[in-house]
Every structure is written in C-alpha cells, then in structure tokens.
Amino acid sequence: MFISLLFFGWLWGVWGLLLGAPLVAIAKVICERVDSLKPIGALLGR
Secondary structure, rough: HHHHHHHHHHHHHHHHHHHHHHHHHHHHHHHHHHHHHHHHHHHHHH
C-alpha cells in the first residue's frame, strides 16, 4: 500500500495521495474475485 501511495503521489501529487488508497483497494477486491488475478490480489494485499 505504501509503495502504491508513493507512486500515485508522484504521478498526481496531493490528489494521487487522496485517490491512490481507494483505487488500490478496489483493484485488490476485483483481483481477489477473479480466479486468474488472485496472485495479483495477494501481492496487493501485502
């Protein structure tokens, strides 16, 4: 999560810090629900 916040903060500035956490959380939930994307969901969960 911290690395994704750094990335989104670098990419979009303050707005990236505010929007980065919800975007990663949504991506994690979607990846956990789709069987072929479960390894990515596990990686996002760490």
